[in-house]
Amino acid sequence: MGNCMARLKLVAALSAAVCALSVSYAQGGTVWDGVYSSEQAERGEAVYKAACIACHGQDLGGNSNSPGLVGMGFMFLWEGRTLGAFFEQIREEMPTDRPGQLPAQDYVDVVAYIMQANSFPVGDNELPYDAEILDGIAIAPKP
Amino acid sequence: MIRSNAMCGGEFGKRELPRSILPSLSLTLSLIAPFASAQIESFSAVDDEMLNSPATGEWLSWRGTPAAWGYSPLDQINTENVDQLQLKWSFALDDTGAIQAAPLIHDGIMFIPSARGVIQALDAVTGDLLWEYRPAPPTEEFINSGAGTRAAVLPAGAFAGVGRGVQKNIALYGEMIYASTETASIRAIDARSGLLVWETQVADPTLGYFYTAGPIIANGTLVTGITGCDRYKDDVCFITGHDPATGEEKWRTSTVARPEDPGGDTWGDLPLRFRAGSDAWVAGSYDPQANLIYWGTAQAKPWARAVRGTDGDALYTNSTLALNPDNGEMAWYFQHIPGETQDMDEVFENILIDIDGRKSLFKMGKLGILWQLDRETGEFIKATDIGYQNIVNLDPITGQITYRDGMIPRIGEELNMCPSTSGVKSWRAMAYSPDTSAMYIPITLNCELATFGPTERQLGGGGAGPVRRVNYHHPQSDGNLGEILALDIPSGEVKWRYRSRAPFNTAALTTAGGLVFAGDWNRTMSALDADNGELLWQVRLATSNQGFPISYSVNGKQYIAMPVGTGGASWSGSLPRELAPELSRPRNGSSINVFALPD
Numbered sequence: 001m002g003n004c005m006a007r008l009k010l011v012a013a014l015s016a017a018v019c020a021l022s023v024s025y026a027q028g029g030t031v032w033d034g035v036y037s038s039e040q041a042e043r044g045e046a047v048y049k050a051a052c053i054a055c056h057g058q059d060l061g062g063n064s065n066s067p068g069l070v071g072m073g074f075m076f077l078w079e080g081r082t083l084g085a086f087f088e089q090i091r092e093e094m095p096t097d098r099p100g101q102l103p104a105q106d107y108v109d110v111v112a113y114i115m116q117a118n119s120f121p122v123g124d125n126e127l128p129y130d131a132e133i134l135d136g137i138a139i140a141p142k143p
Numbered sequence: 144m145i146r147s148n149a150m151c152g153g154e155f156g157k158r159e160l161p162r163s164i165l166p167s168l169s170l171t172l173s174l175i176a177p178f179a180s181a182q183i184e185s186f187s188a189v190d191d192e193m194l195n196s197p198a199t200g201e202w203l204s205w206r207g208t209p210a211a212w213g214y215s216p217l218d219q220i221n222t223e224n225v226d227q228l229q230l231k232w233s234f235a236l237d238d239t240g241a242i243q244a245a246p247l248i249h250d251g252i253m254f255i256p257s258a259r260g261v262i263q264a265l266d267a268v269t270g271d272l273l274w275e276y277r278p279a280p281p282t283e284e285f286i287n288s289g290a291g292t293r294a295a296v297l298p299a300g301a302f303a304g305v306g307r308g309v310q311k312n313i314a315l316y317g318e319m320i321y322a323s324t325e326t327a328s329i330r331a332i333d334a335r336s337g338l339l340v341w342e343t344q345v346a347d348p349t350l351g352y353f354y355t356a357g358p359i360i361a362n363g364t365l366v367t368g369i370t371g372c373d374r375y376k377d378d379v380c381f382i383t384g385h386d387p388a389t390g391e392e393k394w395r396t397s398t399v400a401r402p403e404d405p406g407g408d409t410w411g412d413l414p415l416r417f418r419a420g421s422d423a424w425v426a427g428s429y430d431p432q433a434n435l436i437y438w439g440t441a442q443a444k445p446w447a448r449a450v451r452g453t454d455g456d457a458l459y460t461n462s463t464l465a466l467n468p469d470n471g472e473m474a475w476y477f478q479h480i481p482g483e484t485q486d487m488d489e490v491f492e493n494i495l496i497d498i499d500g501r502k503s504l505f506k507m508g509k510l511g512i513l514w515q516l517d518r519e520t521g522e523f524i525k526a527t528d529i530g531y532q533n534i535v536n537l538d539p540i541t542g543q544i545t546y547r548d549g550m551i552p553r554i555g556e557e558l559n560m561c562p563s564t565s566g567v568k569s570w571r572a573m574a575y576s577p578d579t580s581a582m583y584i585p586i587t588l589n590c591e592l593a594t595f596g597p598t599e600r601q602l603g604g605g606g607a608g609p610v611r612r613v614n615y616h617h618p619q620s621d622g623n624l625g626e627i628l629a630l631d632i633p634s635g636e637v638k639w640r641y642r643s644r645a646p647f648n649t650a651a652l653t654t655a656g657g658l659v660f661a662g663d664w665n666r667t668m669s670a671l672d673a674d675n676g677e678l679l680w681q682v683r684l685a686t687s688n689q690g691f692p693i694s695y696s697v698n699g700k701q702y703i704a705m706p707v708g709t710g711g712a713s714w715s716g717s718l719p720r721e722l723a724p725e726l727s728r729p730r731n732g733s734s735i736n737v738f739a740l741p742d
Binding site for chain 1: 240351371373374422444486555596597598599603604606607608609610611716717720730
């Protein structure tokens with residue numbers, strides 16, 4: 001019984017936290033708010049090496065056929081848009097030889113890795129696989 | 144023809160000590176562990192005369208002959224019977240990378256490059272595997288050397304290396320198969336056994352260098368052009384000549400004018416490290432009478448003038464270079480689009496045709512302008528704009544290009560341009576038939592709203608530069624993405640057009656049987672009447688047609704071979720997905736498919 005109550009409290013707390021997170025993002029969060037965890041970026045790096053590196057390169061700089069995913073080039077392509085839009089494009093079109101065929105979590109993890117590669121700050125929470133939340137996170141210049 | 148034996152595994156790959164020009168990278172050579180399943184006994188050595196004038200049923204160069212016509216003199220399969228074609232055999236190719244294969248045929252054997260350095264020898268009649276060369280996974284020693292940071296550190300089986308391991312073509316000479324690799328080396332493989340004889344590291348892959356174009360042989364020299372030259376580094380792109388017996392580098396010719404060289408001022412005051420591009424990513428042609436090779440170069444990088452920091456012509460980008468294969472000296476160059484600024488490549492195949500007694504070279508780049516040059520002097524003869532581009536004006540008398548008002552991109556400002564960066568024409572080589580005096584050109588129809596962005600001007604930076612893109616259908620396309628265009632040579636007048644919803648995704652092949660073969664992204668391989676473009680035969684294959692179809696004969700029987708595969712440039716997948724979303728292709732299925740008439 002006690003365990004059950006504890007679990008319920010935990011669920012309630014997590015729900016509240018997720019709601020708070022959603023509200024926070026919806027109210028104008030950006031990639032500078034610590035929106036992914038280092039563990040998630042580490043998982044994303046493994047995904048990147050297996051599925052993305054061939055075209056975008058080890059340094060994420062891209063080549064003539066594949067856009068760079070870091071630095072000035074990345075910000076030129078994505079500044080002013082949301083992580084949701086970035087995530088959706090990756091999920092729908094990548095990898096080009098098998099678009100949309102990676103596990104869902106892999107896509108969000110690789111977004112976290114790309115955030116880390118762009119020196120956006122790490123946070124305590126993982127970037128969730130939730131379109132609404134991702135849509136509330138703007139890719140913005142450093143405040 | 145063959146003798147089975149027990150040769151298998153790495154030790155047989157080290158029959159001779161390999162060579163290396165870059166000592167720090169010599170470790171690569173210990174990685175090679177080819178598989179060899181048989182010894183081909185009936186193979187005859189290939190000499191210069193055979194290469195320059197191949198027997199009717201042979202296909203000894205990537206486009207048939209050194210003149211690169213993509214034409215077969217065989218006529219057993221013709222307009223009257225092509226509808227009876229049957230699949231004779233099919234063989235799966237490596238699926239861990241991109242396929243853009245150009246097979247070769249000699250003594251009834253097909254040698255075919257696959258992805259990731261894999262090469263196979265197949266019985267051209269039955270499809271039986273005779274041998275397979277497959278580089279071994281990298282060792283820890285190699286990984287730790289740093290030489291393979293772009294590729295070798297990846298998990299086994301993962302796609303690795305920029306370009307996904309494309310090797311378009313291989314060369315056949317003497318008793319060797321020659322290949323260039325995704326890690327910027329050249330290999331010689333025994334054509335009888337599939338065993339590695341030597342490997343030479345030509346450039347440092349950690350700087351981004353790699354090959355997608357294979358070598359050619361010209362007057363006994365092995366010639367190949369590097370790519371991956373888009374990042375800023377203290378070096379520039381180049382073409383090299385090698386001793387086929389040893390791999391020793393005989394010469395190296397830069398495809399970029401260095402600051403101290405003639406033409407060096409065409410890059411403004413940019414130092415060497417910021418002179419990027421001019422990649423030589425499509426194999427050249429060779430005229431044995433003139434003893435000149437003709438090799439194209441790609442655009443300058445970054446693509447947009449405003450991003451790369453100079454309005455200059457940027458020699459020798461987007462040019463045709465005529466080089467002496469003995470020493471690499473440049474006999475002449477012709478820059479098709481000086482100061483190109485939108486990723487409109489002119490690197491593609493060079494087709495050598497004698498027209499009205501004039502030794503000519505024909506070429507078409509992404510803008511869809513068919514160029515005719517005097518290949519002995521480089522003099523401009525004629526240019527025909529096929530009318531699908533809105534970027535430049537062409538002076539038909541002088542061949543001079545001028546940009547239309549507002550078509551030189553500025554950073555952050557949207558341009559409405561046709562074609563898109565996919566180009567009207569790309570690596571999918573056109574073919575020439577002397578029977579119809581026509582050029583058959585695989586065309587991609589689409590346009591783009593393009594916004595070019597900045598890059599970091601620092602070592603390791605650069606690249607092509609970011610571009611925001613919105614692709615849309617070409618206003619003249621009727622919703623079609625693909626076209627085979629037949630142009631009369633030399634007038635440039637349109638003979639016919641054949642269109643398809645899906646983009647054509649192979650080179651064209653034309654034959655003395657009055658046929659044109661090509662395949663599209665949507666798995667459909669077609670045979671058209673070379674005279675009028677009438678569709679005569681079609682078949683659906685496993686996945687996208689991709690590569691260089693060929694024709695050959697063995698024991699009096701003619702065959703047509705079509706490679707299919709996945710991978711390729713990003714837009715080759717994104718264009719159909721965006722503009723013809725009802726089309727799809729399997730992610731696997733890379734193979735070579737061989738057709739013939741019923742026995």
